[in-house]
Amino acid sequence: MVPRGYLCWMLNQTNSWDDTIVALATPTGVGAIGVIRLSGSKAIEIANVLFPSKDLIKQNTHTIHVGYIKEAHVDLDEVVISLYKNPKSYTGEDVVEIGCHGSAFVQQQIIQACIRNGARLAKAGEFTQRAFLSGKLDLTQAEAVADIISSNTSASQKTALHNMRGGFSEILKQLRENLIQFSALIELELDFSEEDVEFADRKKFHELVDGATLVTKDLLQSFQLGNVIKNGVSIAIIGKPNAGKSTLLNALLNENRAIVSEIAGTTRDTVEEVVNIDGILFRLIDTAGIREHSTDVIELIGIEKTREKIKQSDQVIYLFDVNTETVTTLEIALNQIAETNSDYIIVGNKSDLVREEKVLEKFASFDIQFISAKELLHIDLLKNRLVKKVIHGNINTENTIITNARHYEALQQVYISLTDIKKGLDNKITGDLLALDIRRCLHYISEITGDISNENVLDYIFSKFCIGK
Ligand SMILES: Nc1nc2c(ncn2[C@@H]2O[C@H](COP(=O)(O)OP(=O)(O)OP(=O)(O)O)[C@@H](O)[C@H]2O)c(=O)[nH]1
Numbered sequence: 001m002v003p004r005g006y007l008c009w010m011l012n013q014t015n016s017w018d019d020t021i022v023a024l025a026t027p028t029g030v031g032a033i034g035v036i037r038l039s040g041s042k043a044i045e046i047a048n049v050l051f052p053s054k055d056l057i058k059q060n061t062h063t064i065h066v067g068y069i070k071e072a073h074v075d076l077d078e079v080v081i082s083l084y085k086n087p088k089s090y091t092g093e094d095v096v097e098i099g100c101h102g103s104a105f106v107q108q109q110i111i112q113a114c115i116r117n118g119a120r121l122a123k124a125g126e127f128t129q130r131a132f133l134s135g136k137l138d139l140t141q142a143e144a145v146a147d148i149i150s151s152n153t154s155a156s157q158k159t160a161l162h163n164m165r166g167g168f169s170e171i172l173k174q175l176r177e178n179l180i181q182f183s184a185l186i187e188l189e190l191d192f193s194e195e196d197v198e199f200a201d202r203k204k205f206h207e208l209v210d211g212a213t214l215v216t217k218d219l220l221q222s223f224q225l226g227n228v229i230k231n232g233v234s235i236a237i238i239g240k241p242n243a244g245k246s247t248l249l250n251a252l253l254n255e256n257r258a259i260v261s262e263i264a265g266t267t268r269d270t271v272e273e274v275v276n277i278d279g280i281l282f283r284l285i286d287t288a289g290i291r292e293h294s295t296d297v298i299e300l301i302g303i304e305k306t307r308e309k310i311k312q313s314d315q316v317i318y319l320f321d322v323n324t325e326t327v328t329t330l331e332i333a334l335n336q337i338a339e340t341n342s343d344y345i346i347v348g349n350k351s352d353l354v355r356e357e358k359v360l361e362k363f364a365s366f367d368i369q370f371i372s373a374k375e376l377l378h379i380d381l382l383k384n385r386l387v388k389k390v391i392h393g394n395i396n397t398e399n400t401i402i403t404n405a406r407h408y409e410a411l412q413q414v415y416i417s418l419t420d421i422k423k424g425l426d427n428k429i430t431g432d433l434l435a436l437d438i439r440r441c442l443h444y445i446s447e448i449t450g451d452i453s454n455e456n457v458l459d460y461i462f463s464k465f466c467i468g469k
């Protein structure tokens with residue numbers, strides 16, 4: 001069944017819904033095998049022409065068949081064909097997957113043969129778009145498919161899987177059903193407006209709106225974490241020359257990436273590397289040490305670049321040498337960082353050269369992580385601190401976490417509408433006005449799930465997919 005809201009959009013499409021599409025579903029290039037996917041009403045018919053070994057039309061759904069792909073009596077490859085008959089397929093249409101050998105040349109020959117027999121090349125994300133249009137997935141689930149393809153940490157993988165399975169959709173569905181139920185009762189009251197009856201229990205609805213507001217608030221708050229999970233966190237390591245910034249970068253990466261030397265001013269240009277710590281991607285930026293009175297032109301450029309990086313990064317590590325820093329110089333440095341509004345962690349380095357009690361006493365009034373970057377002392381403690389700082393506790397991937405800016409923006413509108421509904425209830429506004437607020441709230445929920453959406457939004461979302469998905 002085609003969901004109502006999409007009809008207008010579908011009618012505007014240049015490519016008809018009935019087309020059979022084909023694409024390589026695996027990466028191009030040489031590999032053990034490649035999978036070519038066909039979807040549409042003629043998928044089985046097209047595959048059948050090219051696969052004389054068996055009559056595919058007579059075969060059951062969810063079966064696999066080994067044989068040769070032939071065109072004009074010429075063998076193209078020995079393949080394994082998987083059959084999925086509608087509606088039991090990814091797209092909801094007839095789908096044929098041809099598992100062939102991993103030669104780009106062979107794959108192209110098979111794809112071209114499919115096209116000559118009536119298929120057309122799929123656009124990016126078109127298979128998933130069809131799954132969405134046939135009601136197999138809602139928009140949040142379709143977006144989660146793209147997220148799982150691009151996931152590169154266990155946290156992003158788990159969050160995407162949770163949403164692909166409908167974790168987020170389920171919450172929205174519940175919210176929507178409750179609002180629709182109440183709205184129906186309000187509309188009924190409007191029909192009996194002359195008789196002054198109240199079908200919809202206002203107290204119950206008040207509770208329902210309170211509950212929905214809490215859920216929405218939690219979802220909105222999860223976005224900060226969602227962003228960290230999806231996009232990672234950038235951290236600039238800053239400090240005076242020779243503090244050990246490059247040594248720390250190397251220690252966190254567990255490799256000798258940046259040049260380290262006893263010469264102050266070694267790092268001139270910034271060095272950036274990504275490291276996965278406990279499932280979160282940290283983009284570490286080693287910067288040029290900031291020295292107050294430099295006259296060296298190159299060093300000054302480096303220092304300017306450091307200032308830029310401080311502004312651009314999500315977090316800053318202020319690294320200092322516990323042997324040379326004093327409480328006063330530390331305070332001055334921290335005041336300077338505070339002026340940039342950056343969130344920071346203070347790290348005292350080279351603690352291998354002094355007695356621990358001595359530094360603890362000296363810097364007792366600060367919250368500092370002491371380490372030795374060179375001797376790899378307390379690096380794990382620093383890593384724990386970094387993770388805790390950005391995720392504020394543990395990631396519970398069982399919970400729904402918002403990772404998508406589009407969802408976040410629409411949820412903000414849902415939250416505003418719920419607040420308006422609540423205000424309306426408190427002020428005992430009339431049923432017709434209440435119904436308007438509820439409809440507005442429903443509108444934004446439907447925008448997230450794709451029950452209402454416009455052509456541009458859908459095109460934008462699916463263009464982010466790869467071809468063949
Ligand atoms: N003893 C000791 N020496 C360290 C430690 N960390 C760094 N060093 C030494 O300090 C010197 C400077 O280290 P770098 O990592 O190059 O310092 P930097 O902050 O990147 O310096 P610039 O790039 O010049 O700003 C090198 O000789 C390092 O071996 C440490 O934990 N303990």
Ligand SMILES: [Mg+2]
Pocket residue numbers: 245246247258259260266267286287289
């Ligand atoms: Mg350096």
